[in-house]
Amino acid sequence: MSKIEFISPEGLRVDGRRPQEVRKINYRLNLFSRADGSAYYEQGNTRVLAAVYGPRQVTRRGASKHDRAIINCEYSMATFSTGERRKSAKRDRRSTEISVVIRQTFESVILTHLYPRTQIDIFMQVLQADGGTRCACINAASLALIDAGIPMRDFVVSCAAGMIDGVALTDLNYIEDSAGGPDLPLAILPKQNKICLLQMDSKLTIEQYEEVMQMAVEGCKQIHAVLDAKLKDVTDQLVNKRKTLL
Amino acid sequence: MKLEASADVIRKLHPLEFYKRFLPEGIRPDGRNLNKPRVTVISAGSLTTAEGSALVKLGSTSAICGIKAEVTIPADTEPQCGKLVLSVELPPLCSPNIQRWTDSVEQNSSLEVQIEDILLKTNVLNLEALCIKDSSAVWVLYVDVYILEHDGNCFDAALLSVLTALTNVKLPEVEVNEEQIVSIVEGGSTQSLELNHYPIPLSFCILDDKLLVDPTSEEEELSSTCFTIVYNNRGELCSLYKPGGKHINDDILEECKQTTLNRTEHIVKLMKQANEAKK
């Protein structure tokens, strides 16, 4: 048994990244024909599927709002997504908490007042989990919402950062997450530089917090750059197909 | 004006009318003949966290199956047999009709029972192959199917994904010592599973007295009855499943059996190709 060296003296992490580097990202839009918007998002070994249905009729009569759409979020992890099989408790507490958190994030970003008395459903399914599932789901949901054409104030990008052995690291994978250091998932609106979601557990001094926060913001910006670049291509293709913007 | 309304509107408002326009011509809105199943795409081994995995797409219906293996103590009654635990889920993202997990519980359960019956009762997998050490350690395979997109005929997609995933499973070589401590043999080989036979399903439905092969979800909703026939690659009939619904004649059944039989070879070839590609 070896004590894992999370960051070697040469500055390399367990998988060969430097502390400020985000994992490799890949994504595809519009996979499902039945959903209004869908996206498949990969960040390193974490793979997430997101599907958006809506705006559509509210299923529970009592819940509909007269002046805006209600957002419904569901996050779920497949039982084979982690190294050790998860017992498939359908509604386990962690999934519920993450669903609530993501819902609240998007409630503030989606222009819900444009669709009163409707419901927008966002479903996220984690197929493979290797750390940072919460953030990957937010990114996937953003992409799915864009694919569905639902208007938002800005892109929501999310990235997690943490600190191990005194070094601040961006985009922790599962091994680094389990090391027991603080974990700070962050979601921002990159163009406006506003924070949508910020969570932190474990102890940090103020100076360390500043450092980790900075890392997370940089990570979000990196991810945004990657997502944006490809999105422009996708949009260009769509425009070409339709021959018009409208 | 009603007659000149756009096709989409009619489809939404009077779906049966819509279909009645197509069916007499022997064709369906998506361009298929009545007896043509959708294009099947099978790929294996995409999930690295699982010991075995497969993704099957039947047109727009997709099912992903992941298999995880764990070591456990065998049942007293069958000390040399491994175990297989199956679960099927239709998450809300697969269909607009399912908005909550609770909506799909019935469907999940019935799919699970169907698939499990086929796997265990027709002896698809030799459970003794999962034995590590008599009476002390066996493998248990947790087979989990997630239907990612539901456009009709989930059962076919689910069963095919389970079969492909089973052939894709790679178990590490382990040994157990006297103190019941499991250890992985360094540099040991991986064990693949051999299926005794491949039960290939095909689902049908009767819509407006016409027989449709491999219905989409729209067609399933409109149909008066749906049923599935499963044949294996040795030409043996493995399962006949018609859970209620409108009555049908014997000769329709014969026709369906023949169609299913003809398809088995093609599907088995696809599965084998998927596994080869993964290597």
Next chain:
Amino acid sequence: MNNKKEDQVKKVKAFSKLNKKGNVVRVIREHYLRDDIWCKSLACNICRHEDAVLEAPEIVTKMSKTALKKQKKKAPEMPEVSDYIPQYIIPSVDVSMKYLDILEECQKKNIIFCETVSEEANQTQHSQKRKYQRIRNLINNQERCSILFANEHSVETYTDRLESESQKQRNDRAVVIVSEWYSKHLNNSIPIILLSDTPVTVDPNNNITVMSMVEFVQGNTKLMDMLANVVDSTSEVNLFEEHLPLDVMESGISKGTLHRAKIKMSRKEDATVRVDGEEYIVEPNRAVHDDVVCVQILPKEQWRVPNSKRVSTGFVVPTAVVVGVIQRNWRDYVCSILESNDSSSNVMCVPLDYRIPKIRIRTNNKQALENMRIVVRISSWERGSNYPTGFYVKTIGPIGDLNVETQSLLLENQIHITPFSKAALDQLPSKDWKPDPRYRKDLRTSHMVSSIDPIGCEDIDDALSVRHLPNDCVEIGVHIADVTAFVPHDSPLDIEARNKSTTIYLIDRRIDMLPSLLSANLCSLHQNRDRYAMSVIWKFNNKHQVIDTWFGRTVIRNRYALHYDQAQSIIDGISIPKVDPIPERNWSEAQIAPDDFSQLKKNLTTLQKLGQLLHRARQDNGAVDLESLDQVTFSLDDKKEPTKISTKVDGLIHHTVAEWMIYANAAVAKKIHDHNQSSALLRIHPQPKSENFSSLLKVASVRDYAINVRDNNTLAKSLDGAVDRSDPYVNMLLRSLATRAMEEAQYVSSGSLTGSEALRHYGLALQHYTHFTSPIRRYADIIVHRQLLNCLQNENHASRELFNNQQLQKIASAINDRKRAADRAQQESTEWFRAIYFRNKSQVVDGIVFGVKSTSISVFLPQYYIKGQIYLTTREGQLIIPIKERNRFELPENIPSAGVIDYHEEKQRVGISIKGSLFKITVFDHVQVQVKISESKAHLPQVSLELTTFKTSTKPSAGASGGCQTIVFARLRGDHKGQIQRWTESKMK
């Protein structure tokens, strides 16, 4: 910040592993390949590294003739320099694992370790001190100019495992690729040496030479010896059980069937391990003292009688068996060669430490090593061998020589003395340094500061001042030498002081933590010199309560540097004889001007009175005054041979000074803790566990003294009451037993303990305590000074501390370890000198029994403050007859003891019957003891005690007890372990 996504190639490693619960899980890991893994060579112009380490060739002959002539003119005495072309050495995986010792010892530079090698080292299940750590140490040693090249993550050198090869072959191939890459990368300008014992093929166009280990060590005898040692020993006979592999041990420990423990060897007893508070005896099975082993506790039926019980009591004790070694804690051992006529190159070395087994080394140079103390390292212990195998490192010097034995002592305690580096000495100010009073409170004329220290003290680090104010108020100041003004944080001087952590006082020499320019001169508060100080000044009102406390930096002038007796004589008004000056220490007795005399007397008296009030307050709170009874001083002659042993006498003035120091320490502790709860450096003394007191209670109950150990208050009060009017030693010995029960006081960072109880100082009965008053000789005090300054400069807001909690805790642990090592070294030095003293002066002295066991008694000799055990029986169980009884009854030295010894544990008494006469030895009896030394070449000489007769008396014998009458209830107070330091300093009469 570079986003290297386009250049990175990502690989996924997937494999199955066993997790902690014993389940098979699938592990997937990403593996990124980079293009910014630099070669770190100074000779490379392409790579964009900032900290190149590998050397570059120095071509000198390319200089023009004129340039060469110029150089010769400038420095004609310099020899001709020739070209220096470094060689880069790349060891393969096998070589690194097997021959790491040789790589460490060969002193060659420019070694490139591949990441493949370091990963192998990290995973290896070897139970030795992890090879990975050793490779890291080699790389961190700047003089070796070695690096770790991350070849597994470089896109240019990563390679996948081919179908046809095993993992091992793939690793070997990876190393070959690295050597080829380096060669090509540097344009063949630097020769690359690939060390591999398995045959390798390389492209001949590159500047690569493949060498096997035999070729590599050619010409160096020491390395060749070492190479010969590392032969795979496949002995036929297996004398020991095989060790379990690491993962089996791990899973056993997590299941609870096996346990992890540190093995403790003992000189005469069985080896023991401690599991969950219980002690078990074990067969070591190739474990060496201090190794972390994995044991299995045997069932009761298999428990056995310890080997070493002298009188076979037949009682079995809990037994366990060592099934494997988790971590080896081998270090350098000082040994000497066992003489033998065997001419083979195999030599047995006997370590100085009794607990270490003999070590077998191979050398061709036996003659040179005879009668010398040498340093040996263990490399392995195979199943087929009775003894571990090791190799020779270096020679210290001839056995018996004072310097050699002192060095051996220090080395055994892992204290390395290195002279101060040039970088550190460069930081010192010049000798003519003058203080700058700006930014400091100037007390030179306003306050009469005086210091009280032992005779001959050179490093005065504390001084006191008293000012009487109107309304019966009094202002007391404690001024401590301001070391931090000369030693900036993290400077080379600071880091060297941190590594030393404390000044070490051996009997004949002192190993300074700071250079003598500071410790004995510029920091030291010499008489009549202006010096920097850190001061704590309290104002007391007429009811002796503190109304104000001031902390800060000052400049002071120490008016009078008094010595203890001198100070006491001024207070008492009794004159004492003048003390002669000591020229080699620049010391002479302070002359007091007649005008100042009355002022000085008033000040000192106030100090003493107030000091006593403070002490009483602490006693009411439960301070425990303890006695350890082991501090002696030696008088040495010119040849450094001891001529006299004297025991200490503590007077009232010592306690006064000590009390004020404690008060200052406590005030500073409170101040820094209030300012920063998470990382203040404090000194704690945990409450002793009740089982520690078992021997004290046993002994005390014999005389019916009731000692209440519930808390420090009750302990102190009951010890005060346990007095025998006719024998002052009884109380002293009880206090000494209580001292033994105490836990060790240690430094700790306040954030690493929770709960206010944890920070208390049990012995001093203070909520917060730290060390502040001796920065010249303790590094912890320097840290506290800095923390106090930080606190003063940032009164109103939290500031960035110099160390955070984790770092400070690490440093505190390190200081605790160094202190322990220094204490042990000091003790061993004392033992050595004591043994030398008694070498030719064997004598009979009075002794008091303070413990009785079934086959031995513990005695204390007050004349020399010696504590020891006297065995009543031999190992075989024979009774040892003292000389008087031998003469009286005409008996041989030993007789069979059966039925002759009668032991009462509760009454702490042993009864011996010989030929009808009955003798009884009870605790607190006075006995006659013969002091001898046991000589041994391999080990240091030790004092051994023998009874001259079984007859005892209850009163001290008149003649033989020497100077013990002068011992007045001299109780060492305070943090005894710390205050004792003051004593062993430099009191040489």
